[in-house]
Amino acid sequence: MNCEVCQLKELEVEHFEIREVLRCILHTIVFHRALGLVRPKDVDLELFEITYVQCGDIELEKKIDEKIEQFISWVEKHPNKKSQVCLSFFEEKNKQATWFTHKTERLYWEQWYINLNVAQHLKVHSGKSHNSKVVVDPGESALDERMARRAALEASLHEVLFQIIKFVNEKKDHVPPIPHTEGVVYFPHEITIPSSSDSAFGMDMIKRMLHTGHPTMLS
Template identity: 30%
Template sequence: MNCKEHYLPELELATGQVREALQAILYTILFIRSPGPVSPRDVECEGFDFLTYPRIATSSSLSTLNYDVDKRVDQSIQNFLMKLSQIGPELLSGGLTLSFFERRKTQQLFGLVSNEERVVWEQWHLRVVVNNTPRPVSDDSAAVIERQRIQDTAEGMLRSVLVKVYEIAGVSIDHVPPVMYEFEINCSKKVDDRENVYSRVTNMPNLINLSN
């Protein structure tokens, strides 16, 4: 089985926005790819106006499953925050990969040995830049406008990612196996040209002062 790989648009977020944004993205994908019929529960984002995302509605039969999913999502986000890499004076970068897989048992040595194989059939990749630049806190008009600009930019980027998730999910599901399957979320880091540029700038020697 070939693994389908999806690369979502890059996000740039303030530190306080990361956890909720990642929850919105991960829970949306997990709901869309949940095996079997489930009911949605809409969650309103507290830090992003007019943005909601679906989660699996809690029921007595699904309470244990939901607890396990919540625990794994929270742990993956915590691991992501702990493994961020410095790419600039106020910038950190990291990535998450959400993988779906099924377990298959294979027989070897004329059926005398049984092995279990994990077959990954879909992966979702997301790269996040965390901007630690302090926000303006004064009440003057320039500070208010700047705070709103930062907020609108983050909301627009998150909205674009969620729209992309729905676009990808609606194209084809032929690769989704008709059996029960599992998921895992891993931190990933892929150096690209942007990170190389930040690294070069950060590690440049001090410029010589020619004014003296």
């Protein structure tokens, strides 16, 4: 099975925008890959004039939020870096069982790369900041600039969402058959963020691929 890869347009975000932006993108992607019975839930972004759709699955929501928090803390520790969040969909297949092991193999069939460039100078609030960066004054004059920047980000985010839609539309053949398992809503997936060890992102990905994941659904 071929693995389709989608590189999403890079977004330049401020620290406090990361959460919303990532939620919006991740949920939108997963919604397109939730082929079980879903009751869509509309969510209006607070920072942008954008409404995105969630599957309405609480577990999924939690999972995504956790990853986002991890990512945010990573960003705080690694300022000035372009970062990438990867959402991968896979199928799990049992490997030939050996004597003592029951291994599953992940067959990745799709990967989404969300590229973020966190603007450091605008990093704000969040009591968490460990290495508080010098916060360049967001003075009065900066207000206009910020608004313009926000509008630009909104447009870019909009673009990214359409990029997702187009990709989903154009690439359908690689999507596995619909899971028939009761209660299974979405395909197994994982969200990968840069590791805290600062190791190369790709290496981290490889490590994770070697791990045995939890069979979320879809056997």
